[in-house]
Amino acid sequence: MNTLRQSTWAIPGLLALTTFTGLILALVAEGIWDWLSWALEALPVLIVLIYWNTRPRRL
Template sequence: MKRLRAATFALPGAIALLAAAGLFAALLGDGAWDVLAWLGLGLIALLGGWPLLPRWRNRP
């Protein structure tokens, strides 16, 4: 049962760590830190918008 619980929270936990790292990088400074912040928070925005994209399926 613990294995199933760990698998359930693995992806949301990784997204939370990525968000925290992006926010922390945004607070630290300019230059490379801005790039890390954009990557960290931008990836989360893409993951959040992914289900909203139309799906192309082969329909008869």
């Protein structure tokens, strides 16, 4: 009887575990995407700043 109870909770427990793991992975992926999109938006400004500070100076 004890093994029947354990096996009955195996599937809901597994579903809860995979759902929780999927939620964590989705949040991590969203955080990575937010950082990546911010970095891509800042890239043109960074290129201009690097060019402006490394351009040859005229006397």
